[in-house]
Amino acid sequence: MPKHIVRLLLLIATFGVVAIGAKFYFTDKSFGVYGHYRADAVAEIAAAAPIYRGAAYCQACHRERFTQWSAGIHKVVTCETCHGAAAKHPSAQLAAPPAPVDPRMHSRIAAERLDHVKLMIPADTVKLCTLCHEKMPGRPATQKQIEVSRHAAGQQCIVCHNPHSPKLAAAGVPQAAKPVDAAAGRMKAAACANCHGAEGVSPNPVWPSLAGQQRGYLVSALQAYKAGARRDPLMTEQAKGLSEADMIELAAFYASLSCQSAGSSAAAPVVSAGKAKAATCAACHGAEGASGNPAWPSLAGLQEAYLVNALKAYQTGARQNPMMAGLVKGLSDADIEQLAAYYAGLKCK
Template sequence: MPKHIVRLILILVAVLAVAAIAKPILTVDSFYRFGHYRANSVPEIAAQEPVYQTPRYCYGCHTERRAQWSAGSHKTVTCEVCHGPATGHPQSGKLPIPTDAVKLCTLCHEAMPGRPKSQPQIQVAEHSGGQQCTVCHNPHSPKISSAATKVSGDAAAGKQRAAACASCHGAAGISPNESWPSLAGQSAPYLVRILSAYKSGDQTDPIMTPLAKELSATDIQNLAAFYARLSCKSADGSKSGGDAAAGKALAKNCAACHGETGSGGNPAWPKLAAQKPGYLVNVLKAFRAGLRKDPMMAGVARGLSDTDIANLAAFYAAQNCQSTK
C-alpha cells in the first residue's frame, strides 16, 4: 500500500480514537438518559420559583376582601391581575393599589371591535365624564349595589309606618311644599340606601336623623316598598327661577347615573324627574358645600354655579316622571 494512504489511515484512526474517547468524557452523565438531551436540565427548569401565587395565597390574610370579591362579578379576575404578582409580599412590602383606574379598567372594558358581546364594555368618553371608575364602582365587586337592588318590603306594613311621614312628604308621597322631596314612585333601592344612611349616621339631617334612628331594617324595607309603588305626579306647572333649557344641556352630564330625563339609570340612585325644584336646589348646594356626603356627587356639584343648580332643578322638575329614560 502506498505510504501516503497508510498515513492517511493512521491519521483517521487517531482522530476517530480521540473522538471516541473524548465523547463519553465530555458528555454529561444524564445526556442520553431519556434521549438526545441533558435529563438533568428538566429538574433545573422545574426548580424555578413561581412568581404569581394564585388567590389562595392572598386568602390567608385578606379574608374580608375575599368574601366581597368571590361574591361579585369580578370573581374570575384574580388578585394578581390588578395588584401584580404577590411573591415577596408581605415581607418585602405592600402590593400596588392601582391609582389610574380608568387606564386599568379600560384594558378590559373599553368598547372595542373584536371584544365578545358578553364582555361589559363602555364608551370611555361618554361613560364617566373623566371620573375615576372607583368613584362609583367597587373594583372587588363592580356591579353597582347589586345586593341593594332587591327590596322585599311589605307595602301594606309600610303604609302604616308612613303615616308618621305624611306631614312632610304628603299622604300619597307627594310633598306639599318646596323644601321636602316627593317620595312617590321613587326607586326602592335608593330609598333603602338613603334611609339606612340616615339611620347609621352616614347621612345626617336635623329632622330625618332622629326619625330614621327609630326605624328597624324591616321598617325601612317596608317604607321603601310602599313609596316605590305610589304613583308619582308630574310637573304641576310650579315655576322655579331656573331655565329648564339651559338645565337640559347640563343634565347630559348626569344622564349616565340618573337617566336622560331623571327617571332611568341605576336603581341605586334617585329618580329626579318631577322632583320639587326647591329640594333639588338645596340638595345640590349641600353636596357642593360638603354638608351632604357622596364621593360622586361632591365631584359633580363642585363645578356648578348657583345658576347652574337652579337650571338643573328647573329641568328635572319639569320632566315626566312616568318615563323610563
C-alpha cells in the first residue's frame, strides 16, 4: 500500500478512536438508559418539593376554620387559592426543608422558587374576592357575581361576609313585601315591654335594650330563638308563638325607637383598654358601635352585663355564629369586661 494512503488511514483511525473516547467520556452515565435522554433528569425534576400543600396541611392547626370552611359553600375553594402557597408557613418550619443546592440547574431553579412564596392574610378583600365574583361577561351564570360599584358601597367584603363561609345567614332575613306598620309592632311588643322596657330601653342590666337596634339582626335573633339555635328560658317561649310577619313588625317597631345608652360605671383605663381591643370588632359593628349593616347588631350603649354574657355565650357555644366563635376564642374574662365597658359607655344614635 502506498505510504500516503497508510498515513491517511492511520489519521482516520486516530480520529475515530478519539471521537469514540470523547463520546464515552462526556456522555452522562445515565444517558440512554430509558431512551435518548439523561435518565437522572427525571429524578432531578421529580425531586423538587411541592410548594402548595393542600387543605389537609392547613387543617392540622386551623381545625376550627377548617370545619367552618368545609361546611360552607366555599369548600370548593382551597385555603391556598386565597392565602397563597403554604410551603413556608409556619415560619418555624422554614429552617427544616431548604433543599440542598447543588450546582445542577434543576435544584438551582427549585431552590429559587421559595423566594417568592408568601402566605398572606388578604388585606384588600374587595380586590381578592372580585377576582372571582366581579360581574363579567364570559363568567358562567352559575357563578355568583356582583356589580362591584353597586354592591355595599365599596365596603370590605368581610364586613358582612365570613370569607370561610360567605353565605350570609342574615341574607335569609325575610323582608316584608309591603311597608311594615311599626304601630302594629307596638301592639305586639306589649309582651316584650316587661323586660325590654315600654320604649325598648331595658331597666335591667342583663337584658338588652332593643330601641334603635338593626332590623335584620332583630329578626334573625327571634328566628334563632324559635329554631332553637339560640337558647334562653324566657325568649325561647316568647319566640315560639311568633310568625315571620310578627317578627318583621316587632323588628320594625324597635328599630324605629330612639335608643338610650346604658352607660358604664367602669374606670377610664378599663374603657380605654376596651376601645383598643374593639378595633377588631369595628369592621362589622361599626367604629362607634353603630353597625352599618342591618344584619349585624349595633353595640353602642347596650347593657354591660348583657354584652359580657353574650361574649361568654359565644365562647361556650351557647350562642352560635361562625364569625363570632372565631373572634371570641382568644378573649380572656378581663378582655370581655373591658370590651363590654367600652361599648356600654358609647353614645348610641
